[in-house]
Each structure stands twice: as structure tokens, then as C-alpha cells.
Amino acid sequence: MWPLQSFAQWSNSYSNNIKTVRTIVNDDWLLSPILKLNSDDILTISFDEMSHNYNRFTYHITHCDSNWEPSDLYESDYIEGFNDMPIDDYENSINTTFEYTHYTFCIPNDDTSLKLSGNYILEIKDEDGNTVADTKFAVTEELATIGITVSSNTDIDVNSTHQQVSFTINHSKLRVINQAKEIIPFVIMNRNINNAVSGFAPTYKSNGKMEYLHCKELIFDAGNEYRRFEIIDMYDYTQNVDRIVFQNPYYHATLFTDNQHIAYRYDHDNNGRYLIRNHNSNNSDIESDYLYIDFTLSMNKQYSGEIYLRGDFSGNAVTDNWKMEYDDNKKAYTITTLLKQGAYNYQYILVDNDTNSSLTAKTEGDCYETKNEYMVLVYYRETGSRYNRLVGIANN
Numbered sequence: 001m002w003p004l005q006s007f008a009q010w011s012n013s014y015s016n017n018i019k020t021v022r023t024i025v026n027d028d029w030l031l032s033p034i035l036k037l038n039s040d041d042i043l044t045i046s047f048d049e050m051s052h053n054y055n056r057f058t059y060h061i062t063h064c065d066s067n068w069e070p071s072d073l074y075e076s077d078y079i080e081g082f083n084d085m086p087i088d089d090y091e092n093s094i095n096t097t098f099e100y101t102h103y104t105f106c107i108p109n110d111d112t113s114l115k116l117s118g119n120y121i122l123e124i125k126d127e128d129g130n131t132v133a134d135t136k137f138a139v140t141e142e143l144a145t146i147g148i149t150v151s152s153n154t155d156i157d158v159n160s161t162h163q164q165v166s167f168t169i170n171h172s173k174l175r176v177i178n179q180a181k182e183i184i185p186f187v188i189m190n191r192n193i194n195n196a197v198s199g200f201a202p203t204y205k206s207n208g209k210m211e212y213l214h215c216k217e218l219i220f221d222a223g224n225e226y227r228r229f230e231i232i233d234m235y236d237y238t239q240n241v242d243r244i245v246f247q248n249p250y251y252h253a254t255l256f257t258d259n260q261h262i263a264y265r266y267d268h269d270n271n272g273r274y275l276i277r278n279h280n281s282n283n284s285d286i287e288s289d290y291l292y293i294d295f296t297l298s299m300n301k302q303y304s305g306e307i308y309l310r311g312d313f314s315g316n317a318v319t320d321n322w323k324m325e326y327d328d329n330k331k332a333y334t335i336t337t338l339l340k341q342g343a344y345n346y347q348y349i350l351v352d353n354d355t356n357s358s359l360t361a362k363t364e365g366d367c368y369e370t371k372n373e374y375m376v377l378v379y380y381r382e383t384g385s386r387y388n389r390l391v392g393i394a395n396n
Helices: none
Strands: 011-013 018-025 034-036 043-049 058-064 079-081 090-092 101-107 112-114 118-125 131-140 145-151 162-170 183-189 192-198 204-206 209-212 219-221 227-231 241-247 250-255 274-276 290-298 306-310 325-327 332-340 342-351 374-380 389-395
Touching: 011 018, 018 131, 018 332, 043 118, 043 131, 101 112, 118 389, 131 389, 145 374, 145 389, 162 183, 162 374, 227 241, 227 290, 306 332, 332 342
Parallel strands: 034 131, 250 290
Antiparallel strands: 011 131, 018 043, 043 101, 058 118, 079 112, 090 101, 118 131, 145 162, 162 209, 162 219, 183 192, 183 374, 204 209, 227 342, 241 250, 274 342, 290 332, 306 342, 325 332, 374 389
């Protein structure tokens, strides 16, 4: 097993002017960005450019292997139509303190559709050809059947701090000669592809079936339920918001100070997701404002590792943009970041300096009761083939 650092996060912004890069399937913000091949599924990509000036953006789609490296394919192998098409659907924000232009487009569209299953990276490029953002998505053929279970009974502990993922793959519909090389499973927790794991061996193989039971590589730190806040109205404070003030020319919000979690804390969270919403608007995409938001995590001491703010809004990225600073006077870690109005899930994680691993034990606690989401993705690389097909997914 290895953590796939090359997976990176679903969405990235490489420009301070590009915010809120979102990839949504069938207008359902709760779904992962995975389409079914030859179906009516629609992938909607959107982002904000922080001005009211028109900027010419294009999109470029690349087919990738299971490690998100470019496949050995020609564009004509996987695209029906054209690549590098302009993004022509855009609107200026209305009645917001931060001016921005909201861009949106869909895949497939009249110019571009996809012919193959597998992983894809979609780059958004400016008029000079620079990549200002990218987003990852996948297309599945649903040829393998996957059964997945999650248990708190692990080889490390029972009903304590970890969760064990086990699953079976039925690939009898596929022509598989070498199971170990041709069938490639990945396991992802809470859609965070930074911590995706693969490379583990099956515990049992037969003709058309593979089982992965009690694999030590598939034991995950359980974590805790995500924290939440909502800013859907600038004048009516809601979930976890201490105050909102207008500091000319922008709004500034301060959340209540968070404390370290040790015991399990039940909450009806969405496992890291976020929803853009303005309670007083007819179109939240262009009428939701941006505001600076203060996060504070009370800690009696500074740890040797780094503390990061994490959630889908950050792409679960461990980068300087989301690193918190320790304030000796407050005895707390703090960060201020610019976010769009809406409802957000978030966590704090400690990244160990020695192992570079992301840990929740000292910030959120690890509790077996936590309602995490696990996804198994199964790729198929037939002997002699030039690309990895995504042949099945399962969620628990």
C-alpha cells in the first residue's frame, strides 16, 4: 500500500484570481465527480474569476491512468469532437462587495464528448495558454461488481480509533488473464484522493472473483465528524458564526473558537462537502458574496508538525494556503481565508514533520463511531492495452 501523493486533490487553483472551482454531476453537489460512460450524466464545471473583466478561458481534457498520469493515447482515442474549446458561458456578480465573473460549462457538450472510461484531468487555461486551474473526474463502465463493508473490528483495535475496509470484486464479465496485474483497486476515504491507497494484495482469488478481507493496508484512522459553519445571510448569524462585520470595503466573519476533540461528537455533517448559497438571492452562483473568515483552534502548545485547515473547499490540500499559524498570546492556531457564502464542512489536521502523514488524533480525535464514506474504484488494464479502464465503483 502507498499513499498516492500524485493523486493530488480533485480541484486546484493556480491563480489568486481563480476561486471556488467546483465539479458537480447531474446538479447534485453530494455526488462524487464520476460519470457513467454512454449515459445521460452531465458534469458541470464552474469557477469565479475575481474581476468584472472578460477573460478568455479554454478547457483541455487529458485521459489518465489510475495514478492520474497521462495515458498513452491520442486525443482522438478518447474525445469525440474537439478539445481546447472556449468557455463562453459567464456572468458578472450582482450586488457583491467582491466583484467576480462566474464561468460555467458542461461535459459532454455540443463540441466535446468522451469515448472511454477512466480518469480525466480537465485544465482551465488563460489566453496565454497558462493553466490557471484544473479539476479531476472519472468515467466508469460498471462492468465489475463490488461489495464493500466497513468495520470497527480491526487488527489494531476493536471499537476504538480505526476502521477496517473489506471488499470483493466480481470481474467475470471481463477477460482477465493476470488478476494481480490487470485488476487495480483503489480505496478513498471521504472523497479525499490525497489519502487514496492501492498496491495491496488480495487475500483470496478465484476465477472471476477477488477478495480483500482484513488487509492491514486498509485500516484507516477513524477521525471524527466534520465541523460545520454556515454564512448564508450576512445579517442573520447561523451555524458556528460568532460575528460578521463590514470592514470597508469587505465583510469579515469570525467563527467561534474551536477546541480539540477527543471523544466522539455526533453531528449530521456532509463529510467535507460545501454548498454555495445565499439565502436572499435567486441565483446563488452570482449573488453570493465573498468574505474573509477567521478560524481559530485552541491549543495549549504548539506541535512539532503543521496544522492545516481541510475540507472539499480547500481540495483537501496540504499547502501553504491552508497552513495555520500558532499565536502564543491566544494559545491557538489561526488562519484567515477568503470564501464564498455558503454552508461548509471542515476539519483540522496535523501533518507530522517526520512521516509527512496527515493525522486527526490530536485535533479531531479518532473515534470508531464516525460516519465516514469509503469508495472503492476498480481499474482494468488488459494485457497489451494502452490505457486503464474504470470498470466499477462502490460506496459505503
